[in-house]
Amino acid sequence: MNRAAAAIFLVAVCSGCPKRIEFGPEGRIEDPEALFQVTSQAQANVVTLQGDAKIRVASPQGNGTLSLFVAISRPSLVHLESADFFNRPVAALVSDGQRFGLYQTEGNVFYQGPASPENVSRFLPVVLPSEELVALMLGQVPFIPAERKTLALDADQRLYVLTLYRGEVTQTLYIHPKHRRVVRSEVRGGRGYDLFFEDFKQKGNQVFPTQVELKAEMARTELRLNYSDVTLNAPPDLTLFELAPPEGARVVEVDARGREVAPAPPSPEGGPPGA
Template identity: 65%
Template sequence: MNRAAAAIFLALLCSGCPKRIDFGPQGPITRAEELFRLTSAAQDQVATLQGDGKIRIESPQGSGTVSAFLAVSRPGLLRVEMFDFFNRPIAVLVTDGQRFGLLQFQENKYYQGPATPRNLSRFLPVALPSEELVSVMLGKVPFIPAERMTLTLDEKERLYVLTLHKGGVSQVLHVHPKHLRVVRSQVRGLETYGLEYENFKEQGDFVFPHEVTLRAPGADTSLGLRYTGITLNESPDLTLFDLSAPEDIPVVEVDEGGQSLPPVALPPASPGS
């Protein structure tokens, strides 16, 4: 066999070989509890985020992509500003974890009330507590409280498969073997949402996903978020989370279920005032 033919043979042979799994400096992990501990620590490294992104919504009510400015800080501070194709403001959502304010430009109204999942779903097509929504946006997967854990290795996808079990409910986590970040999360035995994280980029001593997709199969709805220019772990500008109503905008107070409350009657003016 001449040299050219030998080189082609070796190239074809190697192309059929599975790629080596990069387990990083820690090496292969065989204990589920250890992987869970390291993965939890890895996704706890980011506490704040601020910058620009794109939000993609797909639901039975409609689909589309908008530009957004985002400011997020654990445990429950969130500001999302949405803009249309011509960079005109559509809406602004602000919450401190307890209360929320929603400015709808088309309606020219400012909604405010308790930051319940129902009220936050006025803005985003998912009903999540604000702290959980903040966690998801910061790349942190909420875990079920596991009674036991199992661990396998998917050699085809080159990912760990860590499964958390609690009674009849399980959460299947596909974890990157080097960065120890969750790539996919799916809960079985409970009607909830799934998560997918992609486009991981190094940020100093850690990696952070710049794309997240939340899928709610029961509602046939998905929410995608792609960060295009962000900073991480900088001191948050707390003025971004001010819940004061804008001037000259009608205010609508809503209850926990999102129902409008009657306007509060002002006390009568005292004589001589």
């Protein structure tokens, strides 16, 4: 066999060989509970994020893309600012986990009220509690409270497959074998959504997904978040989470469902409000 034929033979043989799976320093993990614990810790290591992003939404209510400035801190501090195509401010949403405020430049209106899922999710086509919103934007997966777990290894995708069970509900987690971060989460048997994490980059001593995608099949909704320049785990600037309305803005109080609350009638002099 001449050298050219030998080279072609070797390429053909090697192309049919499975690629080697690179595990972490501890080697392959066989126990589902052990993998769940190290995966939980790997994603929990990111506690704050600040930087720029774009969010793309596709839903029955409409499609669109927004530029965002994002500052978030676990468990429930949120600051989101949106801008238009010309980078002019459009709206800013702030929540401290108990109260929220939303300032809209159009109309110079400041909405405030309880930090309910309906209120803190006003930038999104899906309704999420503030803790869950923060987790997703930190590239983390909310786990179902599992009654049992199973573990397999997908050699073709070179990923762990960890499945959590609770009654009829399952959550299947596809986990990178080296850095132990979830790359895909699928919930079946109940109301939920699928998550996809891509374009992982080394940020300091953390491995972080700079692209997060949410798909809610029942709601026919997709949301994609792309980070362009972010800082992780810096001390949060707490002034970003202050809820005071801008000077001169019209203040509107809303309830937990986002509905405007009529102002209380003025109280008679010396009497309790509403007397």
